[in-house]
Amino acid sequence: MTTAAIIGGGIGGLATAALLTQQGWEVEVFERAASLPTTGTALGMWPEAMAVLERVGAADAVREIGIDQRIAEIRSAEGHRLGPEVRAKGATVIISRPRLLEALAACAPAVRFGDRRAGLDGLTHDVIVGADGIGSVVRAHVVGHEVAPRPLGVDVLIGRCPGDTDVFTEYWGPGRLFGVTPRDGGYINWYSEFDPRVVPPGTPGPDEDPRGFLRAMYRGWAPRVAETIEGIEAETALHYRSRDLPRLPRIVRGNVALLGDAAHAMAPNLGRGACETLLDAAALADALGAAADVGGDAAPALRAYEAARRRAGQRTMLLSRAMRHVALISRLRAPRDLLLRAVAAAA
Numbered sequence: 001m002t003t004a005a006i007i008g009g010g011i012g013g014l015a016t017a018a019l020l021t022q023q024g025w026e027v028e029v030f031e032r033a034a035s036l037p038t039t040g041t042a043l044g045m046w047p048e049a050m051a052v053l054e055r056v057g058a059a060d061a062v063r064e065i066g067i068d069q070r071i072a073e074i075r076s077a078e079g080h081r082l083g084p085e086v087r088a089k090g091a092t093v094i095i096s097r098p099r100l101l102e103a104l105a106a107c108a109p110a111v112r113f114g115d116r117r118a119g120l121d122g123l124t125h126d127v128i129v130g131a132d133g134i135g136s137v138v139r140a141h142v143v144g145h146e147v148a149p150r151p152l153g154v155d156v157l158i159g160r161c162p163g164d165t166d167v168f169t170e171y172w173g174p175g176r177l178f179g180v181t182p183r184d185g186g187y188i189n190w191y192s193e194f195d196p197r198v199v200p201p202g203t204p205g206p207d208e209d210p211r212g213f214l215r216a217m218y219r220g221w222a223p224r225v226a227e228t229i230e231g232i233e234a235e236t237a238l239h240y241r242s243r244d245l246p247r248l249p250r251i252v253r254g255n256v257a258l259l260g261d262a263a264h265a266m267a268p269n270l271g272r273g274a275c276e277t278l279l280d281a282a283a284l285a286d287a288l289g290a291a292a293d294v295g296g297d298a299a300p301a302l303r304a305y306e307a308a309r310r311r312a313g314q315r316t317m318l319l320s321r322a323m324r325h326v327a328l329i330s331r332l333r334a335p336r337d338l339l340l341r342a343v344a345a346a347a
C-alpha cells in the first residue's frame, strides 16, 4: 500500500488526507495543535471549493452549517455603493474555520494531534505533504531557508458579533477597510484591515481595547460600521500582521510537495486562500491517483501536480496583493471610485 505523511492538519492537510484515503492510500496526519481549534474567522467557500468539498464528502455538512452568501458589495466609508452588487450565481457558502475543520476531520483519518514536526526526519512514507501553513517547516526542504513570509505593511483585526446577514459588505476608506460578512451560529463576522501609519494619535491599542481602537479608526463611517463595532465581542478579537509569500520557484522536490498557505500564502483581500488550498488538495490527489502505483517514486506524479497548481496559486496570490492596494489606496481614490461606479452602472 502506498503511504503519505501529511504535516499539518488544517484545511489543506485534512482535505488531502480524506481524498488520498478514498484512493486507498495509508495516510498519517501530524498536527502540532492539541485538538481542532474552537475560534477562527469565517471563510467563503466559492463554487469550485464546494466542488472539492463534495468529493471529500464534507459539502453537505458545510451547506447545513454555513450561510449562503447571496450578495457581495463594496461601499465607500460613507456607505455609498462603489462596485456592482454581485449576486451569487453558484453556491458560495460562508462557514467559520472551526466548523469547516470539523466537517473535514469527519471525512479524514484520525489526526495525530500534539505532534509538531521539526522537519522530515524519520518519515519514510512514499509521499510527504507540507500542509503546514505560512510558517511551513517543510518549505525549507523544498526551496531552502532563504524564502520567508513578507510583511504586507498592514495589520488585520478580526472577530464576530451577534446577528445575522446573507450580504458580504466591505467598506473602503483611505488606508483602512472594514468588512461585515455572514457567519454561522447566530453571528456576523467582521474584520478591519489597516495601514498602521494611518492610526490616529492617542488611539487605544487593538490588543488592549479592540472596540476603542475600532471606534477611533472608523469614526464618521457608515451607520452599519458603527453598529457592528458597538456589538463586537471584544474577547474574540484577534490582531495580527498580514503577510504573504514571494513566488516560490518550485513547490515540489523529490517525493515532497507543498500545498495551500505553505506554497502560496496570500493577502486575505480576495478571500481565496482556503479555496486555492482545496484546489491544491484535489489536484494533488488527482495526480497521485493518475499514477496508479508510484512504485517508490512519486516524483513524476508530483511534478504533474506542480504543473497544475504552482502558477495558478501564485496568480491568485498576486491578485490578492493588488486588491489590497486598490482597497486601501489613499491617493487617486476619486478616479478609482468613478471606475468602480462605471463598472456598477454597466453591470
Ligand SMILES: Cc1cc2nc3c(=O)[nH]c(=O)nc-3n(C[C@H](O)[C@H](O)[C@H](O)COP(=O)(O)OP(=O)(O)OC[C@H]3O[C@@H](n4cnc5c(N)ncnc54)[C@H](O)[C@@H]3O)c2cc1C
Pocket (backbone or CB within 6 Å): 007, 008, 009, 010, 011, 012, 013, 030, 031, 032, 033, 041, 042, 043, 044, 045, 115, 116, 117, 118, 131, 132, 133, 134, 135, 136, 137, 156, 158, 191, 259, 260, 261, 262, 268, 270, 271, 272, 273, 274, 275, 276, 277
Ligand atoms: C482574516 C482572514 C480571512 C480569510 N478569509 C478567507 C476566505 O473568505 N476564503 C478563503 O478561501 N480563504 C480565506 N482566508 C485564507 C485561509 O484561511 C487560508 O488560506 C487557509 O487556512 C490555508 O489552509 P492551509 O491548510 O494551507 O493552512 P492552515 O489552515 O494554516 O493549516 C496549517 C496547519 O498546520 C499546522 N502546523 C504548522 N506547523 C506545523 C508543524 N511543524 N507540525 C505539525 N503541524 C503544523 C497548523 O497548526 C495548522 O493546523 C482568510 C485568511 C485570513 C487570515
